[in-house]
Amino acid sequence: MSDKRIKTLIADTFLEVADALETGQYGKKPVIGFASEGSEHGEDNIKRAMELAAYKGLDARLIEGEDIHKEMEKLLDSGEIDAAVTMHYPFPIGVSTVGKVITPGIGKPMYLATTTGTSDTDRIAGMVKNAIYGIIAAKADGIENPTVGIANIDGARQTEKALLKLKEQGYDINFAESARADGGIVMRGNDLLAGTPDIMVMDSLTGNLMMKIFSAYTTGGSYESLGFGYGPGIGDGYDRLIMIVSRASGAPVIAGAMEFATNLVKHNWKKIADDEFAKAKKAGFEAIIDELKNAGKKEAAPAAAVTAPPKEICTAQIPGIEVMDLEDAVQALWKEGIYAESGMGCTGPIVLMAADKKDKAYEILKNAGYVG
Known part of the structure; x- marks a missing residue:
């Protein structure tokens, strides 16, 4: 074996030991695939993102192929990559993404739950689910006991009541207190800027808007330069770790999404997700969701049952x-x-x-x- 190869192996070993000391885990670095469907900022942006990822010490690899998402799913399901970052992905209903931004008040990270996808077709039920998704993402990113606040938008009070009931029934939620004089779980715009809670709960359309503002407010909007992207798709029983960025995301955000993904893999995100869903269900989570979805429904004649035709591949x-x-x-x-x-x-x-x-x-x- 050449001297150069021996030095490379020694260097890799020291890096693994250092990583193990930091994370409590020892072994191969998480491999993060990047499926780029075409950045609005050109190929140089992609190249720069990969360079930044390498500089951060991440194992990031480009995914290529005629059907890039099919190839991405194949690599994820085979275990060749541990997570993927992509610019678009059609998550099933029940799965939505938890973004991570840097708030401008004091430079504090904050999780936006959620930013793409739909947790539930019922808006309030979706926001309640988003709180659980946010807790999962924050814990899997290394925050042991994250604080939760609810953005002051339509449905905030109904969401608050449901989450308080869930806590009373045994699910441990660490609620934040608004920095405004009157306090409370419901957060104001000032709390968004200051990052008062670790997790800010909202519907995904509002979260998507917030994500774009936090990511691009310093650039005039055309280039997302700040934060860690729109985050991982999370849902009960969802097994693939797929992180979302946008076509407007700049190299720093793409590399940040890869770093976010690496942290989630290192902290065993799937076990954390399974544990949190189990604890929430034990506290009556599913009954609370059903109650929300049935609230206010008018009496109506039952619709005739419709049987699905034989399943086909949907492309x-x-x-x-x-x-x-x-x-x-x-x-x-x-x-x-x-x-x-x-x-x-x-x-x-x-x-x-x-x-x-x-x-x-x-x-x-x-x-x-x-x-x-």
């Missing part, structure tokens, strides 16, 4: 459907013999179907008033 998608109409749109296609699934794309809710059924599916949905 085509139709966007532009209101999230509250999503499941009805899927069933409208089932009635016409077209197998379909609901999902969430980067622009909002989508219905997925086989490519050869897309045109017919579009006409059905258009005639039913689901798309324009």
Whole structure:
């Protein structure tokens, strides 16, 4: 063996030991794949992101191929990579992403729960789930007992009541206190800027807006230069660690997303997620969600059951459907013999179907008033 190769092995060993001392784990570095569908800032931005990741000591690898997401999923499922960063991914309903920003008040990190995807088709139920997702992301990123606040938006008080009930029934939530004089769990705009809570709970559309503002407020909006991206997709039973950035994300944010992913892998994010969901369910989480979704529903004649057609591989998608109409749109296609699934794309809710059924599916949905 050459002297150069021996020196390289020795250096790698020392790096592994140093990493083990820092994290309490010993072994191979987490491998983070990057599936880039095309940055708005060109190939140089991608190259710079990979260089920054290497500078941070991360094991980041580009994912290439004709169907880049299919290749990404293959690498994740085979264990060749531990996590992936990508600029767009259609998560299923029930999965949404927890972003991580640096707040401008005192430079404190804060988790935005959530920023893309849809946790639930019911807005309030979704926000309650987002609180759990945020706790999972923060704990998996190394914060032992993160504080939780609720952004002062529509549905904040209903979310507060549900989370307080969950705590009373045994799920340990460490609520933050607003920095404003009247305090409380519900956070004001000042708390957003100061990063008062570790986790700020909101719906994903508001979170997406907040993410873009925090990431690009210093650049005029065209280049996301700050933070760690839109975060990991989290949901009960969801096994893939897929991190989202946007096409406007600059190299520092892409590299930050890779660093975020590495931390999640090192802290065994999946075990933390499973443990948190189990503890929440033990405290009556599912009953609380059902209660929220059933609240205010009018008495109505039961709809006729619709049986799904034989399952097909869904590679085509139709966007532009209101999230509250999503499941009805899927069933409208089932009635016409077209197998379909609901999902969430980067622009909002989508219905997925086989490519050869897309045109017919579009006409059905258009005639039913689901798309324009």
